[in-house]
Amino acid sequence: TVLVVDFGAQYAQLIARRVREARVYSEIVPSTMPAAEMLAKNPKAIILSGGPSSVYAEGAPSLDRAVFEAGVPVLGICYGFQLMATTLGGKVDNTGGREYGRTQLTVSKPSSALFEGTPDEQQVWMSHGDACSAAPEGFAVTASTDLVPVAAFENEERKLYGIQHHPEVMHSTYGQQVLEHFLYRGAGLSPSWTTASIVDEQVAAIRAQVGSKRAICGLSGGVDSAVAAALVQRAIGDQLTCVYVDHGLMRKGETEQVEKDFVAATGVQLKVVDAADRFIDALAGVSDPEQKRKIIGREFIRVFEQAQAQIVAEAPSDEPVAFLVQGTLYPDVVESGGGTGAANIKSHHNVGGLPEDLEFELVEPLRKLFKDEVRMVGQELGLPDEIVHRQPFPGPGLGIRIVGEVTRERLDLLREADAIAREELTAAGLDRDIWQCPVVLLADVRSVGVQGDARTYGHPVVLRPVSSEDAMTADWSRLPYDVLARISTRITNEVAEVNRVTLDVTSKPPGTIEWE
Numbered sequence: 097t098v099l100v101v102d103f104g105a106q107y108a109q110l111i112a113r114r115v116r117e118a119r120v121y122s123e124i125v126p127s128t129m130p131a132a133e134m135l136a137k138n139p140k141a142i143i144l145s146g147g148p149s150s151v152y153a154e155g156a157p158s159l160d161r162a163v164f165e166a167g168v169p170v171l172g173i174c175y176g177f178q179l180m181a182t183t184l185g186g187k188v189d190n191t192g193g194r195e196y197g198r199t200q201l202t203v204s205k206p207s208s209a210l211f212e213g214t215p216d217e218q219q220v221w222m223s224h225g226d227a228c229s230a231a232p233e234g235f236a237v238t239a240s241t242d243l244v245p246v247a248a249f250e251n252e253e254r255k256l257y258g259i260q261h262h263p264e265v266m267h268s269t270y271g272q273q274v275l276e277h278f279l280y281r282g283a284g285l286s287p288s289w290t291t292a293s294i295v296d297e298q299v300a301a302i303r304a305q306v307g308s309k310r311a312i313c314g315l316s317g318g319v320d321s322a323v324a325a326a327l328v329q330r331a332i333g334d335q336l337t338c339v340y341v342d343h344g345l346m347r348k349g350e351t352e353q354v355e356k357d358f359v360a361a362t363g364v365q366l367k368v369v370d371a372a373d374r375f376i377d378a379l380a381g382v383s384d385p386e387q388k389r390k391i392i393g394r395e396f397i398r399v400f401e402q403a404q405a406q407i408v409a410e411a412p413s414d415e416p417v418a419f420l421v422q423g424t425l426y427p428d429v430v431e432s433g434g435g436t437g438a439a440n441i442k443s444h445h446n447v448g449g450l451p452e453d454l455e456f457e458l459v460e461p462l463r464k465l466f467k468d469e470v471r472m473v474g475q476e477l478g479l480p481d482e483i484v485h486r487q488p489f490p491g492p493g494l495g496i497r498i499v500g501e502v503t504r505e506r507l508d509l510l511r512e513a514d515a516i517a518r519e520e521l522t523a524a525g526l527d528r529d530i531w532q533c534p535v536v537l538l539a540d541v542r543s544v545g546v547q548g549d550a551r552t553y554g555h556p557v558v559l560r561p562v563s564s565e566d567a568m569t570a571d572w573s574r575l576p577y578d579v580l581a582r583i584s585t586r587i588t589n590e591v592a593e594v595n596r597v598t599l600d601v602t603s604k605p606p607g608t609i610e611w612e
């Protein structure tokens with residue numbers, strides 16, 4: 097394990113991902129963790145992240161010297177670099193100047209372990225106010241910039257390395273190489289964190305955890321639950337039962353994908369609950385977005401719990417259902433404080449026949465993984481591409497893409513229009529370029545049109561193609577006009593009732609990705 101010590105940087109997760117890209121397992125720990133606890137994890141290397149503070153600011157996060165004295169190779173980045181400097185007797189001052197953004201770095205020690213094989217002049221990404229003016233004793237200065245005399249240093253004997261720039265961002269041209277030099281040469285690690293090794297490790301862990309008991313997993317059609325279920329299936333076979341609630345708000349072909357393709361690829365036991373009528377009845381007369389979301393959420397829990405109760409009741413008593421599989425990912429774990437997952441959740445039981453005190457233990461086979469790793473594991477497990485590379489789709493489904501009341505007829509219209517848009521985007525090879533492209537039906541709006549010499553009075557749909565890194569912010573995608581033209585022509589020709597196609601050119605913020 098490589099520990100990435102998080103000093104409050106927006107970059108810690110990115111560092112951890114870059115380490116994983118070098119096929120070395122990494123884990124993020126808060127800088128407040130006591131040194132003894134960090135070292136007890138037996139790290140093969142430690143990376144100190146950047147952070148927003150000045151090392152001299154009151155209450156600035158610090159690090160116990162012991163971390164540098166344990167014989168574990170350490171790489172300090174930005175704030176971590178400065179902390180390393182001050183802790184070990186070097187000098188950091190407030191120069192008044194700041195470096196921010198692309199900066200020219202001059203590598204001054206050709207035999208440097210970190211910079212070996214990279215050019216003497218290279219572009220790096222900087223973001224700092226204070227600057228290091230003297231390296232600690234015993235350290236060689238290996239790089240500088242116009243503003244900063246000591247932009248990198250290393251002590252090969254003690255395996256301690258520091259760099260002022262951010263190797264994890266792509267604007268640092270040789271960043272990944274510098275990181276890999278630290279991991280492979282500095283720390284002597286080898287690239288062994290592969291998809292196959294992840295699968296093996298998780299399968300063994302799941303078997304050890306579940307034993308001969310049974311587990312349940314809810315499938316949503318999304319990547320995370322599908323890969324989690326496939327992993328657990330690989331580990332415990334028929335001791336796993338999956339539940340898929342068809343709320344009737346899925347897109348064309350998605351339920352079939354789960355029912356047929358996913359089952360064929362994994363051999364999983366699947367219980368499909370067709371609850372479309374129930375959801376559509378519950379949504380009758382409702383157009384308020386928040387209310388729709390609440391109704392869909394509430395019905396979903398009820399239906400899922402009933403299915404769950406049935407599976408629990410049917411299980412043999414010597415193999416009780418004791419586990420619930422969840423597709424929790426590593427970023428969620430980090431953001432919720434990074435606990436080690438002893439969490440027991442108590443299943444809701446406002447309906448259904450669950451005993452009062454029934455508790456499931458969680459099985460979370462993806463809690464160490466980033467999204468891109470989840471997709472690779474899915475591929476390794478033989479899941480269909482349509483599932484592994486599926487774009488995000490909201491839990492409430494098409495229910496929040498119909499502006500106005502949700503009815504069967506409107507769902508059918510939207511499903512057709514959406515299928516055409518997806519087909520054309522896929523045919524144009526644009527799936528990986530866009531984050532997602534909701535198609536929204538403005539069900540309460542009508543406009544006049546003309547088709548085949550006749551007047552029409554139909555509904556508009558909105559195309560909402562966006563590009564994004566994480567859905568927190570997004571930009572509208574500049575789709576090629578010919579692709580937009582094809583989508584528009586096909587939708588207006590093939591979907592009766594839709595006589596106008598419009599394009600949403602709003603970024604997020606101010607607009608959210610979904611319309612409701």
Ligand code: XMP
Nearest residue numbers: 488489490491492532567604608609610611
């Ligand atoms: P917004 O509309 O908030 O959406 O910009 C951000 C991302 O989240 C998805 N989304 C949801 N996903 N349940 C989900 O699982 C939901 O209720 C939900 N609402 C929005 C949306 O598709 C986008 O990717």
